[in-house]
Amino acid sequence: RLSQERKQWSLSDFEIGRALGKGNFGQVYLAREKQSGFVVALKVLYKKALADSKVERQLRREVEIQGNLRHPNILRLYGYFHDETRVFLILELAAKGELYKELQAQKKFPEEVAARYVAQMANALLYLHGKRVIHRDIKPENLLLGLKGELKIGDFGWSVKTGVTESRRRKTLCGTLDYLPPEIVEGRSHNEKVDLWSLGILLYEMLCGNPPFEEEDSYETTYRRIIHVDLRIPDHVSKEASDLIKKLLVYKSVERLPLRSVILHPFVTKHVQQAK
Numbered sequence: 001r002l003s004q005e006r007k008q009w010s011l012s013d014f015e016i017g018r019a020l021g022k023g024n025f026g027q028v029y030l031a032r033e034k035q036s037g038f039v040v041a042l043k044v045l046y047k048k049a050l051a052d053s054k055v056e057r058q059l060r061r062e063v064e065i066q067g068n069l070r071h072p073n074i075l076r077l078y079g080y081f082h083d084e085t086r087v088f089l090i091l092e093l094a095a096k097g098e099l100y101k102e103l104q105a106q107k108k109f110p111e112e113v114a115a116r117y118v119a120q121m122a123n124a125l126l127y128l129h130g131k132r133v134i135h136r137d138i139k140p141e142n143l144l145l146g147l148k149g150e151l152k153i154g155d156f157g158w159s160v161k162t163g164v165t166e167s168r169r170r171k172t173l174c175g176t177l178d179y180l181p182p183e184i185v186e187g188r189s190h191n192e193k194v195d196l197w198s199l200g201i202l203l204y205e206m207l208c209g210n211p212p213f214e215e216e217d218s219y220e221t222t223y224r225r226i227i228h229v230d231l232r233i234p235d236h237v238s239k240e241a242s243d244l245i246k247k248l249l250v251y252k253s254v255e256r257l258p259l260r261s262v263i264l265h266p267f268v269t270k271h272v273q274q275a276k
């Protein structure tokens with residue numbers, strides 16, 4: 001186990017292994033803590049890049065939030081440290097990498113696989129919302145897989161503790177709109193129910209191989225399709241799955257199916273044995 005107390009970590013505490021992936025502000029490496037032999041993912045972020053993109057505050061928030069979370073479907077942040085030029089995040093290793101890669105390789109998932117991921121996401125979101133944290137960036141790129149193929153929500157770059165109202169519209173709108181709910185796309189106030197919409201988008205993409213409102217290179221068309229909830233569900237999708245998607249992709253956030261009902265929905269219960 002990594003010593004739990006607020007230890008002052010440094011690079012010399014770790015043996016660095018292969019690169020696991022490349023992120024926006026640096027690389028992520030396999031690493032072993034020398035003292036305990038504990039294997040982690042060490043995420044290296046360059047201060048210059050962070051400062052240039054003005055995301056230091058967001059990073060500190062991400063670290064603060066993720067550091068306090070303990071849930072089997074949420075990637076652990078064990079600690080962090082920095083030197084003159086870099087910030088290092090000591091993260092739980094997600095041995096099976098990105099869900100995104102799995103989805104790209106398989107094109108789409110069988111319904112029982114998608115149902116398991118939906119159940120794990122719903123449980124993680126129940127925990128998060130219970131702590132007044134909204135993720136706001138649920139999408140395959142930010143979901144990792146543990147050793148037993150269990151889903152781990154990583155990347156709290158966009159999460160916030162509610163009550164912090166700020167228009168993140170600018171930065172948000174420069175990424176892809178595909179996963180954003182109408183209230184964010186229209187720059188209106190939003191709450192944790194944004195994660196319910198994204199869960200619906202995720203389920204659709206896992207079963208269909210592409211997000212529902214995706215348009216080749218037309219941002220405006222995607223925008224219009226989102227606010228009109230212009231949803232077309234292919235015939236190969238079962239009626240239970242289709243029902244759940246339609247109950248999550250609802251324009252009015254208050255009408256979206258609550259997480260407890262997601263977990264008890266026939267699409268999930270059909271495939272996933274429920275917690276005792």
Ligand SMILES: Nc1ncnc2c1ncn2[C@@H]1O[C@H](COP(=O)(O)OP(=O)(O)OP(=O)(O)O)[C@@H](O)[C@H]1O
Nearest residue numbers: 020021022023024025028041091092093094155157
């Ligand atoms: N905990 C981890 N375990 C295994 N692989 C990881 C882990 N964290 C990151 N990776 C790999 O490194 C890549 C880059 O990591 P990540 O996406 O977190 O960086 P980033 O894109 O800079 O962060 P963000 O997505 O928050 O902007 C991921 O796509 C994944 O392949």
Ligand SMILES: O=C(O)c1cc(-c2cccc(F)c2)nc2ccccc12
Nearest residue numbers: 047050051056059060063080082087
């Ligand atoms: O030089 C610093 O004091 C510094 C510290 C941190 C930092 C330190 C701990 C946690 C965290 F999330 C971020 N981030 C930075 C990003 C850009 C430039 C400088 C810094």
Ligand SMILES: [Mg+2]
Nearest residue numbers: 023024141155
């Ligand atoms: Mg990333």
